[in-house]
Amino acid sequence: MKNRLKAYLDTSISDYAKNFDPEWNLLGNYPASFYTPDYLQQHFGELGAMALHSFPISLAYALALQVSEPDANAQKRAIDIVRASMNLAPLSNGALKWFLEEKHFRDGNGNFFSGLLLLLLERYFGSLWPDSLRADVQQQLQKMLPIFRAERATNNLSYVNPTLASYTICCLLTERFDAKNIDEERHEFLFYARHLRERGVNESFTPTYYNVDLMILLAALLASSDKAFRQEAHSLLHEVFLKQIVFFGNRFPAPFRRGYNGEYLSHRQDFLPFLLGWNPDYQTGTDTYLNLALPAVLALFLQQNPDFQMKAAEELPRTLRSRVADDCEGCSYLDKKFLLGSFDRYPGITTVWQCVTTGGSGWQDAPVFLSLENPSLSSMVLRLEAIDAQDQLQTHPFQGKFMMSKMLRLYPWRSFPPEPKLRCLQKNGELLCLWKIDRVDAVLKRLGFNLHFSRCRPKIYDLDCDKPLPDDSSKARILLDIDGIWLFLAALQRVDMASSSLSQGSFLPPALHCRYGTDSLDCSMYNYNGEAQSFVQNHISGGFFLAVLPHCSDLQTARQQALLYNISDQFISNRYDGHIDQRDSIRKVSVQSPNGNLELTCDHYQWK
Incomplete structure (x- = not known):
């Protein structure tokens, strides 16, 4: 898996380099045509060259660079992306915009898509940054803790991606910046983990959403030293999410929920089966963020846990x-x-x-x-x-x-x-x-x-x-x-x-x-x-x-x-x-x- 990950990340870093915009030190060219004209007019300002510029995708690219043993130029680019994100993404209350071109705060999911990567970048690579940049990132993460706590208190329990993220990130940020309250935060996480086990995962049978859940739980194991929290995250990862991923292997789930599968494909068209050795061919999915973020998190996880592997199920039927x-x-x-x-x-x-x-x-x-x-x-x-x-x-x-x-x-x-x-x-x-x-x-x-x-x-x-x-x-x-x-x-x-x-x-x-x-x-x-x-x-x-x-x-x-x-x-x-x-x-x-x-x-x- 390690060799496949390296080959995949090297290719992805090279492929996505064409989207790097030196004017903003961010990745651009996210297709504005994804949104309807009315939606663009309502939520976005003027769209200049290489619009749209995505902060989550840019930070995912920075993490991919950092885990790939970068040379001096690549290291500088990763630092420039983090600095640009700190200068341009945060609002006054600490929330993070999704796109540079947004006129106002539009989608709260940008908080966890960017925040989770900032947390990992600072923890594992902050020592390579200028002290002022690391201090800025730490301050931004601290400002986001009350945001995630507020989201956790009101999130729809059946909307699993942002809800699992808010419960997880609250634990990770509390452990790092507010350790006296870790028992309460851990108790909250245990509640939601039990909820998912006993009452079901609403966004189930879906490669896209399960890939996000996989990334969240891998990040939990990477960024926490709390034994009880890690044990619960490990159990949830293996007993719920990996169980289904392994069952289907390279097949697209049947039935499916929130599948983004308008071609009704029978096999998964993303990177995970290749990375895990279930598919011989290199493939990328349609989600640029996940194409970079999950492999980068998985590579970082393998560096810390070299014995980790996921074997394909073989029993038929x-x-x-x-x-x-x-x-x-x-x-x-x-x-x-x-x-x-x-x-x-x-x-x-x-x-x-x-x-x-x-x-x-x-x-x-x-x-x-x-x-x-x-x-x-x-x-x-x-x-x-x-x-x-x-x-x-x-x-x-x-x-x-x-x-x-x-x-x-x-x-x-x-x-x-x-x-x-x-x-x-x-x-x-x-x-x-x-x-x-x-x-x-x-x-x-x-x-x-x-x-x-x-x-x-x-x-x-x-x-x-x-x-x-x-x-x-x-x-x-x-x-x-x-x-x-x-x-x-x-x-x-x-x-x-x-x-x-x-x-x-x-x-x-x-x-x-x-x-x-x-x-x-x-x-x-x-x-x-x-x-x-x-x-x-x-x-x-x-x-x-x-x-x-x-x-x-x-x-x-x-x-x-x-x-x-x-x-x-x-x-x-x-x-x-x-x-x-x-x-x-x-x-x-x-x-x-x-x-x-x-x-x-x-x-x-x-x-x-």
Whole structure:
């Protein structure tokens, strides 16, 4: 790992040197196009040459220089970056701006992204700096302690990155500058560590956010001498975060939360699998800060802990269940040819606020995700899709390269945003999924869920014919052949929005509408797809069953296995509860499987 880290950092330092702006002694060229024009006008001033200049990225570059045995010029550049950051980033209250060009304090996450690196830089390399610069950094860190304490007292416990950072940095700064209060700070950290273990990590199943958590906990072990604090940080690192990282290895997590995976990639596209020896090829991620900061922190950690290593998991098949929230657990099943994952309830109670404010199922989340180990590394994602009256297509999770505009709500609503909810039951490579969408109040041309396959053009068969089905086919049950990996898909009944109203619902017969795209396939189950129409409806439901068929090499074997599944989809009304309309009744779906039965019972009014 040490040699890979050195090679990676040497290359990164060289690659990012072109972004160094000697006018400001900061790294520039962070793309302003990442933000919308309105956002730039609201929060940023004039954008000069090489804008935007990021303080966190600049400090990450300085740390990368310091851990890489710099020559005199590189050492001077690292010092110049720290000095420029001290002169330009702090506000009068001690908070740190994220970008040089910001007109005002914009994002509190800049405090910990920069503050954590300043803490490590001062501790390990401050002796190489001019005394005045080291004193300035120490003074800045002391001014930030009350800021982090205030953030810790008010942070959302489910927003893990900044909250874990504030609990951690409070301990580290208190140990350094206010040692008499370390017992109280340690107690606070132990509370949050216990919370994450027992109630789940909300930002779970995500390489980007787990990389940040990994960096925070490595920094905790680097910067603290407190035995009890170090022991708890070590335990949290290994028992929660590294456990999941090791399980997935170089595979992109399935399911995923806040994945920034608009290409629906099946493998991670960042540096960590390469650094850990799980990937032979050198790769960088899309997050410039993490591309520099985490490898630099990891290199520093290895210098202090040369025996540290992370071995890839080898057992196949293997299963992981990870709690995301009190009411949400992720299930992942990894076999030689595929990885299938789902959340049993989505959104969890801790993520509802994110889903409602963006008006959809979560613009970064894939509650159901399947990736394949075929030559093109294909994948399947369950997407909620909408087309509004202006023909604007929006999907959750988003599609394509991430930009701030991807955070747009699913569609323009009139009175309130839609509230999608999913229930999933997974056993190994079999998955039963039910959905409903409440509070729809909009003019729409499309709304509903779609199983979107990327990087493949599967052959589609029904259960009765030996010839592949043509494009634009609709069948209740189909078989897909993706390079010899066979899938069985069965649609369930779904609400027909066109024939329903707020008080009465009707249903469409089960069907998957299959349409090829360029190197893709959509198996859609829309509740509406037509001319623009005004809707005010609740309880817009549907669902499907998926099985990855094992030991299948041909159509005949796949068909024989598919016929072993018996699916029942019932709506239960009774005179006591007053569930009169089928749409509003209790729904019970069961699948008799050769591997054991799956059953979901859902009540709209309790959703349990």
